[in-house]
Amino acid sequence: MAQELDYLKETVAQTAGPFVHIGLAPGAAGFDIYRQELGRDIAGPHAGGERIRIEGHVFDGTDTPVKDVLIEAWQANAAGIYAHPEHAGEVEEGFRGWGRIIPDFDSGVFGFDTLKPGAVAGRSGTVMAPHINLWLVARGINIGLNTRLYFSDEDAANRTDPVLALIEQPARRDTLIARRELRGDAVVYHFDIRLQGDGETVFFDI
């Protein structure tokens, strides 16, 4: 017999279930309990860069909006710096780069306000195009799904992005590109996530 390795095994995931809001967004569940709910403000008031809004739906394999999903966003600031001690550089006061997004229970539309992130250094001297990391949990999803949102007006950067380049099929790459629109003066990116079937979003094992 060989020696045993004394590593532990990661605790496995379970679905967040239909009532995830009770724990992670109690206001949406219909009650008020905490002094402050976490994840409501991604960018804070002082961060530089372009203020944007992101809107969309999450669809299941029958094209039906998933109304009980909870999405978390994780992004760098406009200078491409994450608010984390292992990422060199400073972020603006109040910039956390993380947020929680709850769709409307009736329509399934989600929306969140943030700022457009800058390009982030990738592996081996590469540069990643601006992107927002997303993580989805919901009833019926046994383990959280990771994906990325890229921006339609960053075509040149997207073409050299090392993660997008890993996706063999160009049509699948397009599932990660949010479409820029102007609503009056406001910049809105439209981003739908398709869990299954035609136009299925690319999900990552990170």
Next chain:
Amino acid sequence: MPKPGEFYQRDRSIQPPALAPAYKTSVTRSPNYPLLSLENTASEITGPVFGQGDIDAIDNDLIKNYAHTGDPIGERIIVHGRVLDENRNPVKGALIEIWQANAGGRYRHKKDSYLAPVDPNFGGCGRTLSDENGYYFFRTVKPGAYPWRNQVNSWRPAHIHVSVFGSAFAQRLVTQLYFEGDPLIAKCPIVNAVPDADAIAQLIARLDLNASIPLDSIAYKFDIVLRGRRSTLFENRLEGN
């Protein structure tokens, strides 16, 4: 001096697959394509940082944090344990959030219509940060089992939902805690989506009489393991090199 590097690859062979047909909702909410595996970049090895300023001291006491006219009704329990990584190192400052039904199996959620009543003194959520040793604890009432529309006579075992942040977005975890000895565990298609018996056992909190408070509360111990990471003995060109 080795520095922390990439996270160990997640062992998908013990994780529940996206498609677990006996859990019916997974059928239309599971991707058909395989996941695309990424090597870690800054986007994965960083994640939000939380501090005591984000939460309040009472947030981990579900017996008191929504008490209006008295304490909630139910079995008073303590849930405690450690957050460790796969290398057995404590994870300090981990944000742990929990939510659960009340003692009758009813959730305080506008979408829950189960006929068991809401408890006016029980909210059903709590949160805390692990300490220097990775230790955390909550006080609550033991949740009841409840029916759900999977088959017509499907019942969830008593469980507490658990959400954990380590130091990295790659460690993000949502799972469920079950209670030792519950006969519904073996019947549950959500539990049985996990293909590995040891991995299921790791989701079952054990009765811990040593930590129980005599004449007050029973304790259950639940350790949580997050992904570990390599030490970069040899440069693996993670970033910018």
